Amino acid sequence: MSTEWEKPIIDDIRTVESEMLRNVKSRHPLLNEIAMEAVSVGGKRIRPGVSLLAFHCVGGEDKDRIIKLAVALELIHSATLVHDDINDKAEMRRGKTAIYKKYGLERAIITGDFLFVQGFKLGGYMESEEIIGFVASACSNMAESEFLQIDEEHDISTPLETYLNIIGGKTAGAIEASARLGAYIGGGSPEEINSLGEYGRNMGYAFQIIDDILDITGNEADMGKPVGMDIKDGRPNLPVMIAMNLGNEFISKIFKEKSPSDEEIKEAVRLVKDSGALDVARNHAQDFYNKALESIENIASSVYKDSLISLADTIMTRRS
């Protein structure tokens, strides 16, 4: 299923997907099966999409190189998803049973490691200290943000700044890296690389805030997973934080609990909806969306730039 924003690069996205599958082949049939499954459920392909669009926006020509990089980044992303599901105790991902639930903890940890290795192998083949350093630094930031997120679990007074630090490393940093590296490999000027990087970072913030909102407003069928999971696990979620900040004590009580009941979660979700916090959170996302589009004002017009704008719209209006 292709969406509007992907149109000018749809063939490249398909190449990235087939290259991912080719790069996770293993002689062990079950490792092969799990690795294929992990890279197939990867979803929206936003990161490789952003890399490819940024590359084309600056007039990039060496397509093999950008595809190799996009495959590397998406393999690393798939590795983190397999490990994240363990850490988030997620039962489902995109309507499918999470890997560790289906194949067990041991195999999930090893498959994640295997995907990391395949990703870094391709990244290493880029033979550029700058690229490797940038990818590695995005990955380190991700690890630090995950530690920060654990620190904040069940904390009812996480400051907005800490929340932005967490999602900055966890989500925005990876999308920024995808954009920045795409523009770099495409031969963009320092200004172009910066502008596209800023686009990626701001769209990353918006993406995560919309994700948080969907954890409250989404429906299970569209999402492929239950709602209210952040409340259940006491994970920082912007509308929930805002609602608690407005003084809603029932939400705070549930957010602090280690094992709230389904009924309690449902009631807390309802109260977040009624609190007005969703509009405030959506305004934050809108601010980041605006900043993202402002960032690329100086980028020359092209179908690829139109796609970046269309991708931003898709992220803001998505329902899953």
Added chain:
Amino acid sequence: MSTEWEKPIIDDIRTVESEMLRNVKSRHPLLNEIAMEAVSVGGKRIRPGVSLLAFHCVGGEDKDRIIKLAVALELIHSATLVHDDINDKAEMRRGKTAIYKKYGLERAIITGDFLFVQGFKLGGYMESEEIIGFVASACSNMAESEFLQIDEEHDISTPLETYLNIIGGKTAGAIEASARLGAYIGGGSPEEINSLGEYGRNMGYAFQIIDDILDITGNEADMGKPVGMDIKDGRPNLPVMIAMNLGNEFISKIFKEKSPSDEEIKEAVRLVKDSGALDVARNHAQDFYNKALESIENIASSVYKDSLISLADTIMTRRS
């Protein structure tokens, strides 16, 4: 504490250790602490030792490069140990509480990923497709062997060939890669690289078989962990396999059990000792030791070659 075999390279080993610590610095204090702990309990430094000795055996000169590689390999090794302990449900490593037991599953998974990234970053900085490909392939083999090992859990009739495949990928492959890459970076001829690689591979087999023997004969104080763990977890262990193959039904019964009692494990350990299986296993290790030393017969004499021989002796006579 330095041992005989390390003497000619002890300064380099210390540099590797301090570089490892320098390369796992994080802004998050707890991630920093756990990563430092993970690389500090790393133990015998056999892999970097073998890399450095192989490098010097072929007259290598660019020491910065071999140290960078040794640090990369040992960081990746540390990452696998943190994840392995989770998978092996190990409570202790070298007398210390395993990372995931002390800091929790989530932080252990993330710290392992962080160490992987730091290792691959340094490996990527080598800017050589051959080196990166070789490291990545050793890591993939490791993942495949771990899958194979899970397949064989509690299986009382694992063939010797399958056992060798498992320990080939899990242990021998990494030591072979360390030797081969050390010789390659040192500018060794294809024959020298091959000979030192064969030394590493065969010493790796011997190392793992001795490890299996120590899981039966060791004492908890020396080992820093309880004995009989392979029987408890039903993991392929050469003397245990041999004893079961000799027809000892009590051992087979316990090996098949998911949760044998401490008394049952103790009795099975006693029966393995009485079966004569330890001598047969030790003969296998001795064969690999002999092959390892034969492999390097054509390598020119030097203090470094003497150290490789001394390392082999240390591995065969170690008590922990």
